[in-house]
Amino acid sequence: MIQLENIRVDFAVRGQSVLAVDDVSLAIERGEVFGIVGASGAGKSTLLRVINLLERPTAGRVRVAGEDITDLRGGELRRARQKIGMIFQHFNLMQNRTVYDNAAYALRVAGKSKAEIARRVPEILRLVGLEDKAQAYPAQLSGGQKQRVGIARAVANHPEVLLCDEPTSALDLETSAAILDLLKEINARLGITIVLISHEMAVIKKICTRVAVMEGGHVVEQGEAYDIFATPQHPFTRQLVEHTLNLELPPHLVDDRQGTILKVLFLGDKAEEGVLSTASIRHGVAVNILHGKIEYIGHRAVGLLVVLLTDSPDAPAGLPFPLRLQAALSYIGSQASHVEVLHD
Ligand SMILES: Nc1ncnc2c1ncn2[C@@H]1O[C@H](COP(=O)(O)OP(=O)(O)OP(=O)(O)O)[C@@H](O)[C@H]1O
Ligand SMILES: [Mg+2]
Structure with a gap:
């Protein structure tokens, strides 16, 4: 046109x-x-x-x-x-x-x-x-x-x-x-x-x-x-998008926490699926959502979540926490489009 x-x-x-x-x-x-x-x-x-x-x-x-x-x-x-x-x-x-x-x-x-x-x-x-x-x-x-x-x-x-x-x-x-x-x-x-x-x-x-x-x-x-x-892709575009999502956490929320804090980006169907709850149940890791947003662009979802992973009191006996955490991280990593560790 x-x-x-x-x-x-x-x-x-x-x-x-x-x-x-x-x-x-x-x-x-x-x-x-x-x-x-x-x-x-x-x-x-x-x-x-x-x-x-x-x-x-x-x-x-x-x-x-x-x-x-x-x-x-x-x-x-x-x-x-x-x-x-x-x-x-x-x-x-x-x-x-x-x-x-x-x-x-x-x-x-x-x-x-x-x-x-x-x-x-x-x-x-x-x-x-x-x-x-x-x-x-x-x-x-x-x-x-x-x-x-x-x-x-x-x-x-x-x-x-x-x-x-x-x-x-x-x-x-x-x-x-x-x-x-x-x-x-x-x-x-x-x-x-x-x-x-x-x-x-x-x-x-x-x-x-x-x-x-x-x-x-x-x-x-x-x-x-x-x-x-x-x-x-371009740094300028990234900056624009970050600004729109506005997922800046107050520093104390990250610094004072015991545990691993992740920023996770899910795209499409994955944004609506229970990837985090699956990780939690399968690997005995507690997942707390600190901040998050799911946006829809032309009916397709973009989910950006900041989550805290800690040991779960309900974890099955056997595997020590660090190993379960590793397993949970690798599962989330395999399902998400992007994972960034903010604190561990
Ligand atoms: N009529 C003009 N005469 C001289 N310079 C101009 C003229 N119009 C625009 N410029 C210059 O061209 C550049 C681009 O301006 P333009 O107005 O296209 O930007 P913009 O992206 O629309 O900005 P904004 O978001 O502020 O509207 C700027 O450096 C501006 O100063
Ligand atoms: Mg203009």
Whole structure:
């Protein structure tokens, strides 16, 4: 659906050249929700704006829906852009126009007839759940409602692609979740391909099928959202994921314990199976969960647990504890995707 080939963007700032995007190639398939994640200044917005040529690349080619649009100008570019809607972090609504007029704007620019606008606007306001706000002004709306207007405006001309630049960063958690649900529904029901930027893995995790991770103008890693989240390869991605899982233990919880403390990562079915209880019963080792989380990404589980292993009072007589512990550790190691000993 979207092919970016060797995209480079340089900006001139006070005589100095800033390399914002450095040789990025991406292929985004029709119908997917593709995430771009990275720290501030990584080049995410610049790359996104290359897709509709709000930013012209210094080098590289942009193809959307089978058409190379890199060199289009004027009327041809405007026509190509109708295939590509866009929403923004701060909504970018016209403050002195009603919700109806904001939603109608893109249709007017596209030269649609009065009759067609009068038919289409109520339809898109219904789609985003704002049919009763047509005559309100942006200042009378909540942040979530403003973003709904932004979405209505962006999909008015039946685009094939929707570009979303930090669409939920200005919203609280609950409103964010509702907007992400709406985007997901638009993707599924209307078949619109979505490219979404965020600096938060949590957002990416909720709706993206695939992800590219950007750092310093480069894409440092890309793949299925599940794989990026479950088994990040690049140090920067690992740091992002760790931050999202937020499994930092208070130091006293680790230091003052007698016993072996493990951080265990389980993937897929294993995350739901009783690996730890099996280890406990089979080897007579007490397993205490100190901290843990099971996340679901597209129905597949990622489980991260911090557990304390100690001798069990119910252990069968015979094998001494160190041997049972060894056996339990090797069983857990054989079942888990990753085991790290935090303390022993
Ligand atoms: N119009 C511009 N003129 C000059 N430099 C720019 C311009 N736009 C972006 N840059 C620079 O390009 C780099 C990438 O910026 P960009 O806005 O794409 O990053 P980002 O990943 O979207 O960051 P954020 O998460 O803060 O939005 C930065 O160094 C930025 O200062
Ligand atoms: Mg940005």
